[in-house]
Amino acid sequence: MKQSKLILPIIVISQFCCTSLWFAGNAVMNDLIISFNLNNSALGHLTSAVQFGFIFGTLIFAVLTIADRFSPSKVFLTCALLGSIFNFGVIWNGNSLISILSLRFITGFFLAGIYPVGMKIAADYYENKLDKSLGFLVGALVVGTAFPHLAKEMTEEFEWxxxxxxxxxxxxxxxxxxxxxxxxxxxxxxxxxxxxxxFFSVFRNHKFRSAAFGYFGHMWELYAFWAFVPIILKTYNVKHLETEFNIPLLSFLIIAIGGLACVLSGYLSQVFGTKRIAFIALLLSCTCCLISPIMFNTESESVFIGFLFFWGFFVIADSPLFSTLIAKNTSAEIKGTALTIVNCIGFSITIISIQLLNILYTKINPLYIYTTLAIGPIIGLIVLKEKTAPIRVIFMQKLKYKHSNEQ
Structure with a gap:
């Protein structure tokens, strides 16, 4: 019993440590541009290289059903070891844009054996209350993704x-x-x-399809927002010349707050329903996309930063809930494969949205480009929309049930 209580914290810590590879390149982007004579468009390309690698990796893992045929923990270790080696390779002085893109692509490939496999491991332990468990797990992914920005701030006196x-x-x-x-x-x-x-049979399930397409809409927004958080802060600095944000620290905090969001959404879903909380989170993040031009024009730094924290909170809060819905609507034998397939498609979508922002950033006023991130959430909301009891009714039902049990 003691061991079972330690399992989730260990999975969470492992996920945090390994997913720190994801945005390691983004955290030192300015240094890479200077050291290797790259152009400013490298942000979108290097972020997309990781995503491309992850997509290719999840495709291979899904087709070969690796997470369901082999010990997930051993798959996790193998990919963590190889991913760390190729991440380390970026520090080589002889690198060029092509070699850095290749290294980031391969790092992304091995992340396919970390993120979805970590969720598979959690699902193998926590069949009940999976939404809460995945809330902690995706929270670890969020903090791990944000960690390189904090590491950059912590090692400011040292070489990148x-x-x-x-x-x-x-x-x-x-x-x-x-x-x-x-x-x-x-x-x-x-x-x-x-x-x-x-690879194809999982989509025959209507509930699985609904959860998957909700997840796809969420992914259109998520990684594009994360990738451009430093650019959003820089844009505000340029527009309001008296402002000078600590961009690495704020980038970490704005992304990392999503870890708390994942944990809280996991608990709330047990009271109000997984699908309902996912819908509310997606709606609020969609609203942030639409009002972003207004927030850029506010003179109050506190209001703008508060808005980004709010956005960073809700942009990821629905992620563990979609993963829960996907896992619960898949047979145990192919659960790992199903999670990997959905990740593969979802991250394919992120490349389109990241590259779209990358193009729009140079073509139009950057204050307005983030409204395009609302496209995915709007589609996701349409897919998820169905007649369900209001939260007030569910809350009263819970209280009534608790009261009857106490009697």
């Missing part, structure tokens, strides 16, 4: 290469923790043979 060294060491540590302390879960049902049909 230390950020990449630190994240590589963290990833290796996370993989070792997972393989040594997290054995195969009690709800794991491995498949023995390759099942190529699993």
């Amino acid at each position: 290469k230390y950020v990449l060294i630190l994240t590589s060491v963290f990833a290796l540590l996370g993989g070792l923790l997972m393989v040594t302390l997290v054995p195969n879960g009690p709800f794991r049902k491995p498949i023995i043979q390759l099942d190529f049909s699993a």
Whole structure:
């Protein structure tokens, strides 16, 4: 019993350590541009390289049903080790744009054996209250994604290469923790043979499709927002010349607050329903996209930063809930494959939105480009919309049920 209580914290810590590889390049982007004579469009290209690698990796993992055929913890360790090596390779002085893009692509490829496999491991342990467990797990992803920005701030007096060294060491540590302390879960049902049909068969389930398309709409917004948080802060600095934000620290905090959001949404979903809380979070983040031009024009730095924290909170709050809905509407034998497939498609979508912002940033006033991020959430809201009881009614039902039990 004692071990079972430690399992979730270990998975969470491992996920945090390994997903720090994701935005390691973004945190030192200015240094990479200077050191390797890159142009300013490198932000979008390097972020997309990681996404491309992740997409290709999840495609391979899904088609070969790797997470369901082999020990997930061993897959996690292998990918953490290899991902850390290629992340470390960026510090080589002889790098060019092509070699850096290649290294980031391969790092993204091995992240495909970390993020969705981590969720698969959690699902193997926590069949009940999965939404709460995945809330902690995706929260770890968020903080891990934000961590390189904090590392950049912490190592400001040192060379930028230390950020990449630190994240590589963290990833290796996370993989070792997972393989040594997290054995195969009690709800794991491995498949023995390759099942190529699993890639397509999961979408026959209507509830699975609904959750998946809601997730796709959410992903259109999420990574584009995260990737451009430093640019958003810089844009405000330029427009309001008296303002000078600590961009690395604020970028970390704005992204990292989403970790708290994931945990809270996991708890709220147990009271009000997973789908309902996902809908509300998606609606609020969509609203942030639409009102972003207004917020750029506010003279109050506090109001603008408060708005970004609000956006950073709700842009990710629905992510563990969509993953929960996907996992619950998939058979145990192909749960890992289903999560990987949805990740593959979702991250494919992020490349389109990131590149769209990258193009629009140079073509039109950057104050207005973030409204395009509302496209995905609007589609997701349409897919998720259905007649359900208001939250007030559900809350009263819960109180009534609790009162009857106490009597």
